[in-house]
Amino acid sequence: xxxxPLPSNYAPEDVETRWRAHWQKTNPYAYDPNxxxxxxxxxxxxxxxxxxSLHMGHMFSYSHQDFIVRFQRMRGKNIFxxxxxxxxxxxxxxxxxxxxNVKCEPHVHYDPNFKAERGRKGDPQPISRKNFIELCDVATxxxxxxFRHLWKRLGMSxxxxxxxxxxxxxxxxxxxLSFLELLEKNEVYQAERPVLWDVDFRTAIAQAELVxxxxxxxxxxxxxxxxxxxxxxVIATTRPELLPxxxxxxxxxxxxxYKQYVGKxxxxxxxxxxxxxxxDPKADPEKGTGVVMVCTFGDxxxxxxxxxxxxxxxxxxxxxxxxxxxxxxxSGDTEAGNRFVSLNPADANRNYAxxxxxxTKQAQKLIVALANEMAGVIDRPKQDIMHAVKYYEKGExxxxxxxxxxxxxxxxxxxDALVVQGRKIAWHPAHMASRYENWxxxxxxxxxxxxxxxxxxxxxxxxxxxxxxxxxxxxxxVPRADQLPIDPLDDVPEGFTKEQRDVPGGxxxxxxxxxxxxxxxxxxxxxxxxxxNPERHKKLxxxxxxxxxxxxxxxxxxxxxxxAYLHENQIPWKNVVISGWILDxxxxxxxKSQGNVVTPEPLIDQFGADCVRYWAGRARTGVxxxxxxxxxxxGKRLATKMFNAAKFVLGRFEGIDPALLGPExxxxxxxxxxxxxxxxxxxxxxxxxxxxxYAQSLQLTEEFFWGTFCDNYVELSKPRTYxxxxxxxxxxxxxxxRLVLRALLRMFAPFMPFLTEEIWHWAYTNDADMNETIHRSxxxxxxxxxxxxxxxxxxxxxxxxxxxxxxxxxxAEKNLSMKAPVKKxxxxxxxxxxxxxxxxxxxxxGMLHIxxxxxxxxxxxxxxxxxFLVTD
RNA sequence: GGGCGGCUAGCUCAGCUGGUUAGAGCAUCUGCUUUACACGCAGGGGGUCGGGGGUUCGAAUCCCUCGCCGCCCACCA
Numbered sequence: 001x002x003x004x005p006l007p008s009n010y011a012p013e014d015v016e017t018r019w020r021a022h023w024q025k026t027n028p029y030a031y032d033p034n035x036x037x038x039x040x041x042x043x044x045x046x047x048x049x050x051x052x053s054l055h056m057g058h059m060f061s062y063s064h065q066d067f068i069v070r071f072q073r074m075r076g077k078n079i080f081x082x083x084x085x086x087x088x089x090x091x092x093x094x095x096x097x098x099x100x101n102v103k104c105e106p107h108v109h110y111d112p113n114f115k116a117e118r119g120r121k122g123d124p125q126p127i128s129r130k131n132f133i134e135l136c137d138v139a140t141x142x143x144x145x146x147f148r149h150l151w152k153r154l155g156m157s158x159x160x161x162x163x164x165x166x167x168x169x170x171x172x173x174x175x176x177l178s179f180l181e182l183l184e185k186n187e188v189y190q191a192e193r194p195v196l197w198d199v200d201f202r203t204a205i206a207q208a209e210l211v212x213x214x215x216x217x218x219x220x221x222x223x224x225x226x227x228x229x230x231x232x233x234v235i236a237t238t239r240p241e242l243l244p245x246x247x248x249x250x251x252x253x254x255x256x257x258y259k260q261y262v263g264k265x266x267x268x269x270x271x272x273x274x275x276x277x278x279x280d281p282k283a284d285p286e287k288g289t290g291v292v293m294v295c296t297f298g299d300x301x302x303x304x305x306x307x308x309x310x311x312x313x314x315x316x317x318x319x320x321x322x323x324x325x326x327x328x329x330x331s332g333d334t335e336a337g338n339r340f341v342s343l344n345p346a347d348a349n350r351n352y353a354x355x356x357x358x359x360t361k362q363a364q365k366l367i368v369a370l371a372n373e374m375a376g377v378i379d380r381p382k383q384d385i386m387h388a389v390k391y392y393e394k395g396e397x398x399x400x401x402x403x404x405x406x407x408x409x410x411x412x413x414x415x416d417a418l419v420v421q422g423r424k425i426a427w428h429p430a431h432m433a434s435r436y437e438n439w440x441x442x443x444x445x446x447x448x449x450x451x452x453x454x455x456x457x458x459x460x461x462x463x464x465x466x467x468x469x470x471x472x473x474x475x476x477x478v479p480r481a482d483q484l485p486i487d488p489l490d491d492v493p494e495g496f497t498k499e500q501r502d503v504p505g506g507x508x509x510x511x512x513x514x515x516x517x518x519x520x521x522x523x524x525x526x527x528x529x530x531x532x533n534p535e536r537h538k539k540l541x542x543x544x545x546x547x548x549x550x551x552x553x554x555x556x557x558x559x560x561x562x563x564a565y566l567h568e569n570q571i572p573w574k575n576v577v578i579s580g581w582i583l584d585x586x587x588x589x590x591x592k593s594q595g596n597v598v599t600p601e602p603l604i605d606q607f608g609a610d611c612v613r614y615w616a617g618r619a620r621t622g623v624x625x626x627x628x629x630x631x632x633x634x635g636k637r638l639a640t641k642m643f644n645a646a647k648f649v650l651g652r653f654e655g656i657d658p659a660l661l662g663p664e665x666x667x668x669x670x671x672x673x674x675x676x677x678x679x680x681x682x683x684x685x686x687x688x689x690x691x692x693x694y695a696q697s698l699q700l701t702e703e704f705f706w707g708t709f710c711d712n713y714v715e716l717s718k719p720r721t722y723x724x725x726x727x728x729x730x731x732x733x734x735x736x737x738r739l740v741l742r743a744l745l746r747m748f749a750p751f752m753p754f755l756t757e758e759i760w761h762w763a764y765t766n767d768a769d770m771n772e773t774i775h776r777s778x779x780x781x782x783x784x785x786x787x788x789x790x791x792x793x794x795x796x797x798x799x800x801x802x803x804x805x806x807x808x809x810x811x812a813e814k815n816l817s818m819k820a821p822v823k824k825x826x827x828x829x830x831x832x833x834x835x836x837x838x839x840x841x842x843x844x845x846g847m848l849h850i851x852x853x854x855x856x857x858x859x860x861x862x863x864x865x866x867x868f869l870v871t872d
Numbered sequence: 873g874g875g876c877g878g879c880u881a882g883c884u885c886a887g888c889u890g891g892u893u894a895g896a897g898c899a900u901c902u903g904c905u906u907u908a909c910a911c912g913c914a915g916g917g918g919g920u921c922g923g924g925g926g927u928u929c930g931a932a933u934c935c936c937u938c939g940c941c942g943c944c945c946a947c948c949a
Contacts (some may be wrong), residue, residue, distance in 0.1 A: 010911085212948090219949080236949055248949095288949040299948075387948055431876060435944060438875055440947055550943080583942095618885080618897095620879090624942080628884055630898055633911085640911045648908030699886070703896075709912075715906090722907095805914095812915040815903050 010643035024548025047084030050143035062578035062614035070750035082162030087140035104454035172485035201323030227265035238287030253279035335645035456513030521559035611635035653734035673796035719846030829863035
């Protein structure tokens with residue numbers, strides 16, 4: 001690329017396209033594996049979910065990462081900043097099903113010759129999990145391209161050689177290795193127990209994936225008879241359809257209303273099932289009627305009570321949320337399976353027949369209708385309420401609790417240790433640490449790892465089969481590490497042949513896949529190579545920074561901390577940097593379902609990537625920000641200003657031998673004074689950035705650039721730069737302009753990488769060497785300006801600005817042009833100060849066209865300025 | 873119910889390890905063709921820093937309390 005002629009107008013499209021292409025060729029962001037760890041800054045990049053939609057939040061939070069990375073790079077750090085794509089999970093499954101009209105059937109075998117057909121008509125074609133995953137690869141490749149394109153346009157400084165996708169062999173191997181290691185350490189285990197179950201996705205989920213939704217509901221007041229008497233108690237329930245699963249009735253031990261019934265049996269309405277009435281302090285007399293029916297899998301408390309009192313298990317829902325077949329039998333018949341003792345089996349069975357096979361919601365309607373028809377069941381009219389119900393975050397119907405065999409990772413045992421780990425990490429902003437801690441302390445279940453889905457990393461185990469073909473869950477067959485990744489539905493365990501699959505005495509593969517977080521929690525190991533590349537892992541882990549948003553503290557951050565702890569007793573990174581959300585102007589979260597999403601690319605088209613990044617840079621860590629297009633306009637103005645200012649400044653020193661423009665040439669009072677102002681800016685902007693506060697750094701730099709530099713200094717120095725002779729004053733001004741702009745450009749570079757690179761190459765690099773880049777140039781330091789002497793008075797710059805302001809104000813009040821001549825300005829100051837200021841006051845004269853200057857020497861604390869305008 | 877965060881000019885936000893008349897940008901008003909930039913420049917108006925207590929010579933900044941708003945979690949008979 002040859003040096004570009006100075007364009008007359010700032011056209012972001014042109015500038016950005018050229019530099020994007022140039023960086024693509026020169027790869028200035030490559031990671032150097034040979035440099036030491038203490039010179040390296042390691043980022044645990046968030047892999048975006050590629051099958052999800054692109055939105056403003058992406059550009060927002062990814063810009064934040066890049067600011068910090070670019071700063072660290074300019075500080076001389078070797079940057080490890082990989083990029084990954086998260087393709088696991090439900091969004092991809094759904095996309096592939098629609099795209100190719102297929103469905104995954106875990107028990108169909110792999111067909112190596114299978115060819116998918118886009119937009120195929122007819123019924124979905126059943127294919128094996130392996131074939132399905134191959135299709136996911138095809139689809140996600142296309143989705144990745146969309147993100148890759150955006151990241152490049154946005155100017156993300158990734159090392160594109162360190163790219164990964166969470167579904168590729170490497171990631172599946174890392175994920176399966178992690179599982180096997182934790183299995184060996186007894187940190188994962190399988191158990192059959194009630195789990196949170198989504199009836200649409202037909203899978204178990206983890207506590208971290210729960211969300212509450214406020215939904216309309218109602219209390220139904222049902223009369224339970226007291227066995228052997230005419231009395232009854234009334235219970236209030238929101239789930240009358242679970243009545244067949246009722247196994248006990250509880251009251252508070254001190255509740256005078258019901259004390260007399262404890263020890264007796266209640267009889268459920270409609271089904272006439274006798275159940276014990278027991279006293280339990282957890283029964284709240286204030287809630288409902290103070291009487292609670294315990295259903296085997298009603299809610300978490302029910303599950304606890306069933307366990308505490310060894311109550312019988314009555315499963316009434318299947319995995320789709322339908323009412324299971326149940327038979328009510330006479331007392332004396334054995335109660336087993338779904339046979340429950342009833343005082344009146346005939347009525348009970350007739351009533352149950354009405355709801356058999358129905359989905360819960362419909363069953364509820366029917367059972368309420370039935371109760372209303374029958375005398376003595378309903379005690380009083382239902383009471384409508386709104387209450388929060390647990391949902392899977394991606395689900396559309398309420399979760400149920402169902403008994404199922406699942407794999408779990410132990411986390412309850414490690415709660416305290418995990419809190420300690422969290423405290424070893426610096427959270428930015430700091431208060432985000434309490435979100436983590438809150439979450440850890442509130443955990444009440446181990447991490448459910450297995451999902452009854454298809455697209456994901458397979459759980460790498462098989463089970464032996466018994467004589468009768470029953471699955472022997474105790475007989476877990478594991479692969480060797482060097483066999484990974486495996487799919488137990490296609491691969492065969494050692495010591496078996498493929499003919500022995502699913503036959504008595506043979507083996508069967510675990511049909512489940514991991515929770516996507518089981519893999520995502522390993523992004524550090526995926527990037528370093530983890531156990532597959534111990535040398536490199538040791539060098540890069542723990543990492544320096546994890547950037548992410550706050551809603552996934554309980555998932556991504558938490559699980560990553562869990563894995564690092566369980567595997568290595570380590571923290572995964574030293575810093576977590578949290579980005580907020582983009583809210584729409586009404587302060588609602590922008591999301592696709594809300595229809596308030598602004599798509600990213602048109603904004604880049606309109607304003608340029610630098611402006612979009614500027615917009616992101618204005619938001620502090622962790623702070624949710626209302627989307628405000630005004631900010632883009634401000635960014636655009638800043639870019640234009642920078643473009644114009646740079647062009648001008650460059651013209652002021654162009655053609656002068658750079659050897660004459662070093663810091664030692666800065667001899668003039670005003671010039672030394674602005675350098676004195678620049679020093680604290682460099683210090684503060686640097687400190688802010690070191691503390692991950694990019695927004696503060698940007699704000700300080702912007703203020704200095706616009707106010708101190710452009711509006712005042714450039715004007716003050718202008719007359720001297722137009723002198724014909726290469727006088728000391730002119731050289732001093734030219735050197736100052738050159739060096740201050742050079743520092744400011746670098747301080748803007750992390751935010752506006754395209755424009756700053758452009759300007760950098762106009763003036764600050766060797767023409768021949770196009771490998772030079774502002775992005776690998778050193779971040780400004782005080783040492784650069786060490787050769788510049790202090791001004792003779794510490795407050796010169798401020799006082800000069802006061803004088804300027806006074807003159808400007810006087811002119812503005814008379815509606816005069818700034819170039820209107822001023823008859824006289826009198827600055828009253830102490831003699832020492834007046835003497836010190838004289839050279840700078842000369843600059844003011846030149847700038848504001850003052851005909852006569854007087855410095856009056858008096859003993860005043862602060863200088864005063866009197867302005868005498870020309871009056872006709 | 874618990875936790876966290878926020879409430880500062882019309883709007884979006886800084887400031888909050890206590891210290892001169894509380895800041896910026898946008899918006900608004902008055903001017904200015906000033907040879908880098910009208911995508912500019914200068915100047916003005918506009919806030920009892922959510923309410924109420926307290927500590928202090930001094931509080932937007934510290935403490936207490938109340939009120940809204942948001943997020944997270946728990947309970948959900």
